[in-house]
Amino acid sequence: MSLDDAIETVLQKVLRRIRPTEEERAFVEGLMRELEEIARETIEDLGLDVKPYFVGSLAKDTYLAGDHDVDLFLAFPLDTPLEELREEGLRLGKAIAERLDSHEVAYAEHPYVRATYRGVKVDLVPCYDVESWRDVRTAVDRSILHTKWVNEHLNGRNDDVRLLKRFLKGINAYGSEVYVRGFSGYLAEILVIKYGSFLKVLENSDFILRQKVIDPAGWLRREPEPAMKTVKRETEEDKPLIVIDPVDPRRNVAANLSWEKYGRFYFKAHQFLENPSEEFFFPETRKSGSxxxxxxxxxxxxxxxxxxxxxxxxxxxxxxxxxxxxxxxxxxxxxxxxxxxxxxxxxxxxxxxxxxxxxxERERVKIKPGPEFFTERGWDFYRKNGKVWLIGKRLYAEKRVKESxxxxxxxxxxxxxxxxxxxxxxxxxxxxxxxxxxxxxxxxxxxxxxxxxxxxxxxx
Ligand SMILES: Nc1ccn([C@@H]2O[C@H](COP(=O)(O)OP(=O)(O)OP(=O)(O)O)[C@@H](O)[C@H]2O)c(=O)n1
Ligand SMILES: [Mg+2]
The missing domain is CATH 3.30.70.590 (Poly(A) polymerase predicted RNA binding domain)
Structure with a gap:
């Protein structure tokens, strides 16, 4: 079997495990319809002017089988004061969650409600209803724009994103949380869109690093406008990668990506292309020893x-x-x-x-003062210690002490x-x-x- 065939065989096997089945899809779609209905009714009951949006991998159809947490964003009009967005957003989130199975309040930049419904985690996140980066006011506002951009550009390469996300998880480089500093889902999507497929992204692991700046929306080629400060290159020079967010020129999508995690991707991409196996995506449980x-x-x-x-x-x-x-x-x-x-x-x-x-432990030399030299105890001290000397009539010695x-x-x-x-x-x-x-x-x-x-x- 040729190497290309071997790779293809592995990818097909992996896809069978990570592509959601028709049942799962139907369940997820039903869930989303129900949640949207509940959200709309609650918004109406409270007399609010808010639009519900699904964002995240469910809305982009890039979720992995069995991993279908819902991100439901509650978008307030741009003229809502921030304080009001926080309060009303939380109140609305709670009101929606009352009609689901259980919930609690979680704290990020703004508090939001984490609920569960039919066994699925549902985040109810207040945000602004932004149309462009100029409107962005809170850290979560861009998600609506991300969802839209990915859906417009992915062109059916959803399974390639799934492969890349699973590969990154398998090699322990997925997640943009501060304690992971790996690839975010959105970064994986951008790379697939930019390079065309899962394999192309792997094949370009050297090139991506040398290219350094990836600018899928061509911000750097455009006439800059006053508010449009692009990502500062100088300040990010020790990052492996700068990916100018297609929906916001001020943001580096790879800002949280560390050299260690890019390095893991780099080596594992090379190894996979030479020696493909399912192991990369689903590593055996870690070795153990004494x-x-x-x-x-x-x-x-x-x-x-x-x-x-x-x-x-x-x-x-x-x-x-x-x-x-x-x-x-x-x-x-x-x-x-x-x-x-x-x-x-x-x-x-x-x-x-x-x-x-x-x-x-460490050994340190301490100076030990002793008695006067012409006494009985003086002779004792003189005999017991190695290095001894006088300062005036008093004996001194070096003492080695161990400290654990x-x-x-x-x-x-x-x-x-x-x-x-x-x-x-x-x-x-x-x-x-x-x-x-x-x-x-x-x-x-x-x-x-x-x-x-x-x-x-x-x-x-
Ligand atoms: N570092 C991050 C993390 C998240 N997001 C935004 O938050 C959304 C949801 O984040 P997350 O659940 O982490 O990513 P998903 O794309 O949903 O991927 P996963 O399948 O891992 O849930 C993303 O689409 C993206 O718009 C972001 O911009 N930057
Ligand atoms: Mg998600």
Whole structure:
């Protein structure tokens, strides 16, 4: 079988798993019709002038089978004051959600309602009814424009988007959340539109990087108007990619994409094209092994801090954990410990920070004052210590003391000498700190970290 055929076979197999079936489609469409009806009725009952819009991958038909969360946006007229949009938006969201199965309020730039209906998550998000980027006032306003732009330009390549999204998920590079810094769904859509297909996007993984600026709507070729500041290239120069949002020249769609995640895409794209397999899309469950054996193999040590955190969502918690881990890295290196790597996360209600270090204790020389030299105790001191000297009539000696890294960390925390994430400072200070041992539920995590399995670019 030729390589092209092999690739095609794999893609067909993957598509069978990620393309929604007719039943799922019918269910989703029925759900959307019902929700729209409920929304319209509620809007009328409340006497509001609001338009409901579906956005996100459902509205673009780029959702993966089994993954069909609904984004229902409630678009207020542009002349609505921001305060009113927040209040009325929340009130409307709650009124709609009352007629669904369950709901809670979630907090982003503005509060919005998260409901469930027939087992599906439904976000009810207030926004402005914008027609162009000039009208955009809140972070979510562009979504309506994105949906429209993608639907106008995708030309039936919906399955290519599905393949790319699944590939990115499989290689652990999907999601634009701050703690992922990978590819967003919208970025995947733009790449497919720009390069023509899933395979073309993969084939262009080098070129995309060299091209650096992708401008699908041709903003840079247009006559600039005063309000149209395009994405600043200088300030984004250390980003792998600048994708000027086709619906808003001021925004880089790839602003959250990190070098690490682009790098994963780059290597995995090359590997897939040479050696295609379903594994890239659906990796086997991660390897496991003994973290203790890994510590012995490497001759390094593992410090783990485990502590309770309140109801912080991942979006807030993970960046704070990362900041704290970097704080430990700096503080410990000032104290003579080399931090080879760190890993943070959350597991069964607790947060953890893992630090891999080169030693478990440090030796320091302390100066020990002794007694006067011409006494009994003076002779004792003289015999017991290696290096001794006099200052005046008093003996002094050098003393080597060992301090364990745990003592050093406790000392640093007591002195507030570690830069910690603001919202979790007190929690970290009360952490349980363990050395070369982790609680049962973190054993796998510790192995994956120490073996760098979590980040590995190559299968071995
Ligand atoms: N970094 C991001 C994240 C989201 N969005 C907007 O929010 C919408 C919904 O976001 P999300 O659910 O993350 O993406 P989907 O396209 O729905 O993809 P998925 O299948 O992963 O849900 C996107 O269409 C896009 O307009 C965005 O512009 N930039
Ligand atoms: Mg979505």
């Amino acid at each position: 973290y203790l054996a890994e510590l012995r193999r490497k001759g390094t040590h593992l410090v783990t801090l485990v502590f309770k955190v309140q109801e912080l969502v991942d979006d807030l918690l993970l960046p704070q954990l990362e900041r704290s881990a970097r704080g430990f890295e700096r503080a410990l290196s000032r104290e003579g410990f080399n931090v080879l790597g760190w890993n943070v996360g959350r597991s069964s209600g607790k947060a953890f920070i893992m630090l891999e270090v080169d030693r478990r 890294i745990l003592e050093v960390i406790e000392e640093l925390l007591k002195k507030n000498a570690v830069a910690l994430g603001k919202g979790i400072r007190e929690n970290v200070k009360r952490a349980e700190i363990v050395l070369d041992y982790v609680p049962k539920e973190l054993e796998d995590e510790a192995y994956l970290f120490l073996a760098r399995e979590k980040w590995s670019l190559k299968e071995q």
